[in-house]
Amino acid sequence: MLSLRGLSHGYNGAARLTFPDFEADGGASVVLRGPSGSGKSTLIALAAGLLDVQCGSLRVAGVELAGMANRARDAWRAETLGVVPQRLHLSPSLTVRDNLALAYVSAGLLVDPLRISELLATLGISAFGARKPHALSVGQLQRVALARALLRRPAVLLVDEPTAYLDDQTAIAVVDLLLREAHRADSMLLLATHDRRVLDALPEARVLALRSAPSDVA
Amino acid sequence: MTLAGLAWRYLWARPLSAVLNLALLSLGVAVLTFLLLAGSQIERALTRDLAGIDLVVGAKGSPMQLLLAGVFHLDVPPGNIPGTTLTRLRGHPMVAAALPLALGDSLRGFRIAGTEATYLDWYGASLAEGRLWGVPMEVVLGHSVAHNLRLAMGTAVIGSHGLGGDGQAHEATPYVVVGRLQRCGCVLDRLVLTAVESVWAVHARIDPTGVATPRANAVAEVDAGPGDLTIVLVRYKTPLAAAVLPRWVQAQPGLQAASPALETARLFRLIGVGLDVVGGFAVLLLAMSTLSIFVALVHAVRDRESDLAMMRMLGAPPARLAALVALESLWLALLALCAGLLLGHGLAEGLGRMLANQRSLAITGFAWTSDELWCIVAMLVLALLAAAIPAWRAGQLEVTQLLQAPR
Numbered sequence: 103m104l105s106l107r108g109l110s111h112g113y114n115g116a117a118r119l120t121f122p123d124f125e126a127d128g129g130a131s132v133v134l135r136g137p138s139g140s141g142k143s144t145l146i147a148l149a150a151g152l153l154d155v156q157c158g159s160l161r162v163a164g165v166e167l168a169g170m171a172n173r174a175r176d177a178w179r180a181e182t183l184g185v186v187p188q189r190l191h192l193s194p195s196l197t198v199r200d201n202l203a204l205a206y207v208s209a210g211l212l213v214d215p216l217r218i219s220e221l222l223a224t225l226g227i228s229a230f231g232a233r234k235p236h237a238l239s240v241g242q243l244q245r246v247a248l249a250r251a252l253l254r255r256p257a258v259l260l261v262d263e264p265t266a267y268l269d270d271q272t273a274i275a276v277v278d279l280l281l282r283e284a285h286r287a288d289s290m291l292l293l294a295t296h297d298r299r300v301l302d303a304l305p306e307a308r309v310l311a312l313r314s315a316p317s318d319v320a
Numbered sequence: 321m322t323l324a325g326l327a328w329r330y331l332w333a334r335p336l337s338a339v340l341n342l343a344l345l346s347l348g349v350a351v352l353t354f355l356l357l358a359g360s361q362i363e364r365a366l367t368r369d370l371a372g373i374d375l376v377v378g379a380k381g382s383p384m385q386l387l388l389a390g391v392f393h394l395d396v397p398p399g400n401i402p403g404t405t406l407t408r409l410r411g412h413p414m415v416a417a418a419l420p421l422a423l424g425d426s427l428r429g430f431r432i433a434g435t436e437a438t439y440l441d442w443y444g445a446s447l448a449e450g451r452l453w454g455v456p457m458e459v460v461l462g463h464s465v466a467h468n469l470r471l472a473m474g475t476a477v478i479g480s481h482g483l484g485g486d487g488q489a490h491e492a493t494p495y496v497v498v499g500r501l502q503r504c505g506c507v508l509d510r511l512v513l514t515a516v517e518s519v520w521a522v523h524a525r526i527d528p529t530g531v532a533t534p535r536a537n538a539v540a541e542v543d544a545g546p547g548d549l550t551i552v553l554v555r556y557k558t559p560l561a562a563a564v565l566p567r568w569v570q571a572q573p574g575l576q577a578a579s580p581a582l583e584t585a586r587l588f589r590l591i592g593v594g595l596d597v598v599g600g601f602a603v604l605l606l607a608m609s610t611l612s613i614f615v616a617l618v619h620a621v622r623d624r625e626s627d628l629a630m631m632r633m634l635g636a637p638p639a640r641l642a643a644l645v646a647l648e649s650l651w652l653a654l655l656a657l658c659a660g661l662l663l664g665h666g667l668a669e670g671l672g673r674m675l676a677n678q679r680s681l682a683i684t685g686f687a688w689t690s691d692e693l694w695c696i697v698a699m700l701v702l703a704l705l706a707a708a709i710p711a712w713r714a715g716q717l718e719v720t721q722l723l724q725a726p727r
Contacts, residue, residue: 147720150633173637180635187723191630195333203321208634213321250634 103128104149104258104292106310108158111144119144121158126308128163128257131281131291133301136312142294145312146262149292150183151175163257163290180209184251184289188263190243192235198222198246199231205253214253221249225283240267244276252287259289265297277303323640327647330620337616342656344612345699348605349660350667352695355599357668360689362591365682366392366584369507371442374562375554376578377405377569383578384586390421390551391580393431393507396483397423400548401575409552412568414561421551422519425479425490430465432479432495432512434519442553443506449473450499456517460499464509464676471497479512479522493522505682520547610702613652617645617710628714629722638715645711646704653703657696 104126112118119141126132136142147153148160148167152175155168163182167175192201202221203213222228225245230238238246244264251259261280265273277293277300284291293300293307301309321329331338369392376383376390381398388395409418419442422434433439437452450473453460461471471477476494481487495518501508556562562579569577621628628641669685676682 143720143724152632152719176632176635176637179633183635185633187630187633189626189723191626191633191723193624193627193630195330195624195627200321200326200329204326204631205634207321207323207326208631208636208640210323210636210640 103161103164104132104290104310105159105161107160109148109155109160110157111141111148111153112156121145121312122310124310126290126310128290131284131293131304131307132310133304133307134292134294134310134312135296135301137296137314140312140314142312146260146294149258150185150260151179177209181254182257184254184256184259184287186244186247186251186259186261186264188266190247192243192246192250194235197232197234198227198238201235201246202250202253205250209254217253218249221252224286225249225279241272241276245279248280248283252283252289255287256289258292259284259287260292260294262294263297264293265295265300270299273297273299274303323644324647324651327644328651330624330644331648331651334616334620334623337619338652341609341612341616341652342659344605344609345652345656346659346663348602348609349656349695349699350663351598351602351605353661353664353692354667354671355595355602356689356691356695357664357685357687358671358683359595360691361668361683361687363588365505366587368443368505370580370584371506372555373442373553373580374556375565375569376580377401377409377552377554378550378576378578380574380576383576384583386551386576386578387580387583387587389423390553390578391507393433393511397550398576400550401552403547403549405572405575406549406552409554412565414557414565415554416557417555419553420516420549421553422516422548423483423550424519425481425522426483426487427459427465427477427479427495427512428469430462430469430510430512431483432459432514432519434514434516436516439513440501440508443504443508445501445504445506445508448500448502450497452499453513453515453518454498456515456521457493457495458498459495459512459514459518460501461497462501462509462511462513463503464682465512466500473497473499490522509682516549606699606702609656610706613649613703614706614710617649617707618713620648621645621710621714625717626722629717629719632717632719633723641714641717642711645714646707649703649707650700653699657699661692661696 104124106121106124108123109121110118121141134142134145144153148155149162151167151170158168160167165178165182170178193204196204199218202218206213219228222231225248227242227245227249230242235243235246259280264276264280268276280291280293281304373391376386378386378390378397379399379401385395385398389397406418406420409415417438419436419439423431425432440446447460448463450460459477461469475497477497478489478491478494480489495514503509554565556565566577566579569575631641665685667685668683672683672685
């Protein structure tokens with residue numbers, strides 16, 4: 103589940119971002135949308151526990167992030183959150199399998215090669231395990247990044263702009279894939295996007311709409 | 321894959337830079353190792369060769385020459401002294417033991433030393449085969465001599481005049497090989513030992529009168545004629561002798577005394593300057609390579625900012641990223657240590673073989689010194705120092721900004 107209450111965040115020298123109160127239970131998909139400067143990235147960073155909650159309450163997957171210590175948030179993030187960033191951020195130095203193993207190493211865990219093989223197979227990219235990312239197509243890379251996010255069966259699957267540069271057909275296919283895999287892993291899907299097509303493809307999703315900051319564009 | 325495994329992969333993700341840094345570091349380690357090995361072994365070999373000798377007595381000349389010729393058998397002795405010197409020294413109340421050496425001839429480049437059997441006891445040497453010389457003209461070969469010349473027991477050999485091995489051959493007076501010494505790691509290894517009388521006998525044939533005749537080559541002047549000795553090695557009975565005996569010797573006409581302790585200290589100081597200069601270069605090389613590791617790591621962290629940010633996103637605390645960078649540095653250091661130590665020991669062994677061919681000091685690459693342990697510790701500490709700032713920066717990355725798409 104995801105819950106925002108009186109949440110706001112301010113950076114030095116910039117107008118304070120205020121987020122609307124919001125509540126969604128674990129079964130629902132949530133689409134996070136809003137224009138540039140509305141604080142989408144900030145909310146993602148807050149929800150990922152990368153930023154301190156300065157004011158208000160933010161509960162993700164049943165855990166209150168406000169007041170949680172840095173170290174505890176790192177551990178919590180490793181266990182609870184699967185993230186697919188917009189630029190995917192697969193390491194060009196490592197093979198596909200090692201990129202997935204990075205999720206375990208980062209969390210300080212032993213690598214589970216069986217789970218990696220299983221996910222690669224599920225996502226239809228078993229053949230690319232030993233390749234480096236530069237040898238893969240964009241669609242394949244996206245699947246690799248998704249596999250990395252799903253490895254530890256996260257409670258929340260956080261995906262940032264998955265359809266930004268895709269044609270309509272592929273975009274729909276990607277949303278379907280995300281929905282299916284989130285369901286399979288029993289994860290709550292949290293999608294940040296301003297892509298109309300995603301909203302259309304997810305009619306039953308809860309929408310968390312952010313407004314642009316009041317005096318920001320002066 | 322573990323964190324160390326990941327660091328390893330990242331290291332080799334930039335192979336050229338890795339190899340260059342490795343080469344630089346290994347060279348530094350190799351030079352340092354070589355210096356430590358050679359320095360310690362030369363010092364130990366020389367100290368061992370001193371064998372409790374308190375005073376070297378010979379003809380007037382430089383004390384250093386006397387030491388090099390009489391103890392280490394590296395230089396030409398300054399000249400001969402009368403045989404009575406030995407008996408007078410043995411009669412001196414402050415002398416515990418005195419040992420004669422009659423030099424002047426060589427056997428295919430190895431020096432023939434006329435002496436007494438106690439010479440072996442001073443070095444704790446023992447026979448590997450055969451027996452000691454009983455009568456004149458019997459010789460016992462040192463380990464390196466036997467190893468090089470491969471002479472069977474009972475073989476007759478002909479010494480040649482002078483210490484270089486290319487002098488006139490004493491064909492009329494062949495020696496007979498009767499024994500072979502075990503390796504002692506000391507000067508005896510490269511000597512051919514015989515009775516003093518043998519040396520006298522050889523030269524009596526050339527020069528029956530015992531009077532020195534003018535000779536063409538300077539080295540030849542050195543040989544001991546009948547009754548003459550070249551060097552007398554002395555052990556003191558009392559520490560007081562150090563103050564008295566050298567002066568007593570100096571007061572005798574034609575005699576010169578050299579204190580091995582003083583002269584070797586002087587020798588080490590002379591060699592030491594050279595070793596220090598090369599050692600300085602090695603340290604400089606290490607400092608430079610540490611700097612290059614530092615630069616490489618700074619670049620690596622900058623190149624890999626987004627990888628590191630992603631690791632944070634995957635739950636790695638800042639300390640784990642710092643550890644990753646430090647581990648990469650440690651891998652470099654470890655590889656460089658392996659390669660450098662191997663190369664350093666190889667160099668020492670190479671030098672050892674070269675010196676063995678020149679019948680000089682015994683140096684081996686198959687030995688360790690405790691200083692190498694310090695070298696290893698220092699290398700690892702340097703690697704961690706080089707990694708400190710890049711590692712800290714890796715922990716401080718702005719994850720949120722790095723993971724955002726460019727707008």
